[in-house]
Amino acid sequence: MKTIATCVEEILISQPFLEDALNRNILNYSALSEELKEPISKMLRKPVKSGAIMMALRRYSPPKEMANKIKLNKILQNLGDITVRSNLSDYTFRNSATLIHSHLKMLEVIKKHNHLFYTFTRGVHESNVLITTSLKEQIEESYKNENCTTFKDHLSAITIGLPKENTKIAGLYYQFFKRLAWEGIALYEVVSTTNEFTILVEDEVVDKAFSAIKGLKNRQ
Known part of the structure; x- marks a missing residue:
């Protein structure tokens, strides 16, 4: 009742x-x-x-589970380096039978540029390519036969290093999303690996987003 x-x-x-x-x-x-x-x-x-x-x-x-709260605060205080990369472009392609071949063409270009920022994420119906804007001509040539549904430039990425035990802590990503939402920061893209978490935002809000993330790391 x-x-x-x-x-x-x-x-x-x-x-x-x-x-x-x-x-x-x-x-x-x-x-x-x-x-x-x-x-x-x-x-x-x-x-x-x-x-x-x-x-x-x-x-x-x-x-509240006090043990998890203590672990969460410890994780946030021990976040790794926070790295900012600017001058990025994001492409969304419709998945196709030839998309992987287009991706392989781009990998041939990328292996000559170890310093650049590049991610490829494949979803159920579409895939995203996030890359340094300076390689715009090369990526458009590699994917010229694919259906590009969305393109966005003037983006920046903030990458946060996570401690190895992050996968055992409930609510860690929520802390990032909540803090950014409180600041009114919209996320254009989110990319993560086991021990790294990357958010993609428009250039004009990257400083604000960086301060918000750094505030989480420095909180008592």
């Missing part, structure tokens, strides 16, 4: 920003209670009082 408390919990869990603000004590309980009156009344199919909602909010205790 649903109660006001279970409704409050359901709403907060479905809106992590709201839950985070509540935990940080930066919300006005009275205003939030009034805001939740209508949705909770609909959930319970009867009118509810804001005072009862406020009491449920004050009593709300988010599920």
Whole structure:
């Protein structure tokens, strides 16, 4: 049977920003209670009082696993180097029977340029190529017979080195996404390997994104 408390919990869990603000004590309980009156009344199919909602909010205790929280904070404090690469372009190609052959042509070019930034990601229906913009002519020649659905330049990549134990910690990537979302930073692309995490953003927000990520690393 649903109660006001279970409704409050359901709403907060479905809106992590709201839950985070509540935990940080930066919300006005009275205003939030009034805001939740209508949705909770609909959930319970009867009118509810804001005072009862406020009491449920004050009593709300988010599920926490202390051991994981300690490990998560340790991981964030021990993040590796944060590297920024600019002048990047991103291509999206429709998957085809010939796409891998086009990719092999590009690999022949890339092996002569060890310093450049390059990633190839294959999805179910499309593949992405992220590459240094200076090789625009070569990539367009290599993939000239493919269907390019999206192209974007003036991009920058921020790569974060992760400790080896990162795969055992729940919620690590969420910390990056949450911090960037709080700053209003849209991610154009995300690429990861086992011990590296790379976000792709537009050039004009790269400094802001870098500061946000560095803030996570330096937090107490």
